Amino acid sequence: MPPILDELFRRRVLWVTGKGGTGKSTMAAALALLAAERGQRTLLIDVEARGDAARFLDDGPSRYTPRQALPNLFHLALQPEEVLDEYLKVSVRMPRVYRIGPVNRVFDFIATAAPGVKEALIAGKVGFEDRAQSNGLPRWDTIVVDAAPSGQVLSHLRGPRTIQEIVQVGAIRNQTDWVREILEDPNRTGIVVVSLPEEMPVQETAELLQNAPKAVPTPVLGIIANRVVPAPDPDTARAIDAASDGPALDAARLFKDLADGQAPDLERLRTLGPPVAEVPFFGFEDHDLASTKTVAGALRDQ
Amino acid sequence: MTLRDAIAGKDVIVVCGAGGVGKTSVSAAIALEAATERKVMVVTIDPARRLASALGLQGGLGHAETEVKLPGDVHGSLHAAMLDMKTAWDELVDRHAPDRQTAAHIKSNVLYQGLSEHFVGSQGYMAMERLADLYDQGAYDVIVVDTPPTRSALDFLDAPKRMTDFVGGSLLRWAARPYTAAGKLGARAFNFTASPFLKVADRLLGSKVLEDLSEFVMDFQTLYDGFKQRAAQVLQLLESDRTAFVVVTTLEGPPFREAEFFVDRLVDERLPFAGLVANKVVPHEFADADPTGATEYARLALSVLGPIARRDAKRLDELHHRARVDIAAVPLFTQDVHDLESLRELARYVVGGSTRG
Numbered sequence: 270m271p272p273i274l275d276e277l278f279r280r281r282v283l284w285v286t287g288k289g290g291t292g293k294s295t296m297a298a299a300l301a302l303l304a305a306e307r308g309q310r311t312l313l314i315d316v317e318a319r320g321d322a323a324r325f326l327d328d329g330p331s332r333y334t335p336r337q338a339l340p341n342l343f344h345l346a347l348q349p350e351e352v353l354d355e356y357l358k359v360s361v362r363m364p365r366v367y368r369i370g371p372v373n374r375v376f377d378f379i380a381t382a383a384p385g386v387k388e389a390l391i392a393g394k395v396g397f398e399d400r401a402q403s404n405g406l407p408r409w410d411t412i413v414v415d416a417a418p419s420g421q422v423l424s425h426l427r428g429p430r431t432i433q434e435i436v437q438v439g440a441i442r443n444q445t446d447w448v449r450e451i452l453e454d455p456n457r458t459g460i461v462v463v464s465l466p467e468e469m470p471v472q473e474t475a476e477l478l479q480n481a482p483k484a485v486p487t488p489v490l491g492i493i494a495n496r497v498v499p500a501p502d503p504d505t506a507r508a509i510d511a512a513s514d515g516p517a518l519d520a521a522r523l524f525k526d527l528a529d530g531q532a533p534d535l536e537r538l539r540t541l542g543p544p545v546a547e548v549p550f551f552g553f554e555d556h557d558l559a560s561t562k563t564v565a566g567a568l569r570d571q
Numbered sequence: 572m573t574l575r576d577a578i579a580g581k582d583v584i585v586v587c588g589a590g591g592v593g594k595t596s597v598s599a600a601i602a603l604e605a606a607t608e609r610k611v612m613v614v615t616i617d618p619a620r621r622l623a624s625a626l627g628l629q630g631g632l633g634h635a636e637t638e639v640k641l642p643g644d645v646h647g648s649l650h651a652a653m654l655d656m657k658t659a660w661d662e663l664v665d666r667h668a669p670d671r672q673t674a675a676h677i678k679s680n681v682l683y684q685g686l687s688e689h690f691v692g693s694q695g696y697m698a699m700e701r702l703a704d705l706y707d708q709g710a711y712d713v714i715v716v717d718t719p720p721t722r723s724a725l726d727f728l729d730a731p732k733r734m735t736d737f738v739g740g741s742l743l744r745w746a747a748r749p750y751t752a753a754g755k756l757g758a759r760a761f762n763f764t765a766s767p768f769l770k771v772a773d774r775l776l777g778s779k780v781l782e783d784l785s786e787f788v789m790d791f792q793t794l795y796d797g798f799k800q801r802a803a804q805v806l807q808l809l810e811s812d813r814t815a816f817v818v819v820t821t822l823e824g825p826p827f828r829e830a831e832f833f834v835d836r837l838v839d840e841r842l843p844f845a846g847l848v849a850n851k852v853v854p855h856e857f858a859d860a861d862p863t864g865a866t867e868y869a870r871l872a873l874s875v876l877g878p879i880a881r882r883d884a885k886r887l888d889e890l891h892h893r894a895r896v897d898i899a900a901v902p903l904f905t906q907d908v909h910d911l912e913s914l915r916e917l918a919r920y921v922v923g924g925s926t927r928g
Contacts (some may be wrong), residue, residue, distance in 0.1 A: 290823075517860055517870070519874045521865070524868070524903035527905050530905045530906040534579070552877060553878070554881065555824050
């Protein structure tokens with residue numbers, strides 16, 4: 270097992286984030302696949318409820334209850350409304366009649382407007398799954414969270430704290446304590462950032478690394494640089510520059526130019542601090558289990 | 572017909588699409604192109620540096636309108652502004668509140684502070700509000716709006732309605748009624764037996780949050796007329812032939828599916844849909860290229876670019892059949908847009924380049 274994956278899988282809960290379009294969901298699915306392959310009972314949680322997580326595993330749509338896609342590998346998707354409903358049902362024991370219609374919509378408003386409530390509910394659900402037991406044993410060995418984009422992930426992780434700043438008393442206040450214990454324990458929970466060797470994704474990764482320590486004690490364990498194009502060796506590079514046209518050479522030249530363009534951004538990613546794993550640029554026509562397995566293989570081979 | 576023809580003479584260009592497809596760069600490119608002849612404003616919501624660095628605004632871009640220095644023979648001018656959510660909300664409250672005291676009271680409420688950051692569609696609403704504001708000013712010939720990154724590219728279309736529904740909603744008034752009644756009497760003794768909702772809410776949140784909520788609702792009601800009028804005005808502008816919608820997408824799975832959905836919606840609602848920009852397209856020449864005799868590196872390149880080129884060609888066709896508009900295909904660039912020159916190159920593909928149909 271390579272060091273970076275070792276470091277990741279020492280934690281029970283991994284929050285996988287990244288700028289939109291970097292391949293965050295692919296990486297979350299690939300990491301979940303790797304954990305499951307190692308024999309860990311694994312849950313992949315899609316907090317944005319786009320339902321895309323299932324596509325990466327060739328399974329039916331993720332729902333609010335865990336669904337098994339492969340041996341040891343389960344997935345679920347969170348809709349904020351459902352998290353709120355479950356919370357009101359399980360933790361508050363609110364009768365169903367008050368959980369539908371206008372009352373629910375008012376709570377929905379509070380959850381939207383009051384800072385931290387929605388985020389804390391999502392964080393709370395992750396914590397709830399982390400604590401869940403079956404037959405006296407933890408239900409999951411590893412939870413991989415396909416988390417919010419890098420711009421918002423810290424507010425999710427900070428949700429319980431934000432709530433505590435606003436809600437001074439009441440049941441929510443008390444319940445946020447144990448959620449914080451889980452999410453803020455650096456030996457239990459960590460963040461993985463997916464990036465691309467392009468200016469803006471690298472910039473957003475740098476900002477997340479700068480802001481994270483100020484927001485939460487949860488560590489950034491690693492960076493995954495996705496769609497890395499290999500540079501040609503010097504002889505090949507010279508041949509590419511010298512030769513005449515044709516599709517094969519055009520492809521080689523485009524590839525070389527992409528690699529050249531990526532080089533400084535890749536270099537910058539490497540200087541940010543956390544270890545960087547590189548996943549090559551693959552020619553996938555679409556996302557499915559086969560492409561997830563290819564990406565997982567690349568991560569395993571680091 | 573190129574996108575240049577489709578947006579010629581329009582006053583408002585709304586650029587939409589999923590996150591990460593290059594929407595901000597495309598907006599800037601459209602604005603730059605239009606600025607050769609006309610006075611153009613481009614409004615972006617994304618963090619300032621993206622647009623700023625591409626436009627050479629080294630000091631960054633703020634909420635205020637800033638002129639971009641354009642070299643060469645230009646008849647028009649280019650201006651840019653960023654949408655800072657906190658400032659936008661404060662301006663909105665200042666504009667619609669009946670008096671300064673009410674405005675200050677709203678702005679000090681803890682729920683207002685949360686709302687201004689988190690309300691679903693808040694960015695979308697503010698983008699539309701800013702658009703209406705700039706349009707009213709009449710200082711620009713063309714306004715290009717880079718729509719906010721939302722969970723769905725559609726959210727901003729619903730934003731004005733959602734906002735007025737929320738502010739005018741009987742729901743909130745109902746929820747806060749026992750409080751507002753007590754509040755008007757100047758009493759702080761709330762009747763927690765008034766409704767099951769309040770009993771539960773009190774157990775969950777404590778009375779301080781509920782007190783903030785009821786005050787917030789009372790204050791916010793005073794903004795309703797202004798909001799409603801503005802939302803109607805914005806929708807009217809968006810539906811008119813003064814406006815052109817441009818959808819930006821890449822041909823990767825999730826953004827592509829979202830673009831299809833969005834195009835259908837624009838057509839269904841008879842909004843002035845002007846064109847599609849397919850970004851980061853892998854050239855078709857790699858689709859069926861023969862790797863025989865090529866170097867190992869070229870074969871590797873073809874093994875990656877070939878399948879993507881085939882996918883892109885297929886999806887461009889699908890989009891074309893669906894949208895029945897021209898598609899500007901922007902090839903995969905090997906470098907990010909980093910200065911005016913590279914922005915101009917992008918603009919050539921976006922507004923005047925290879926189109927289909």
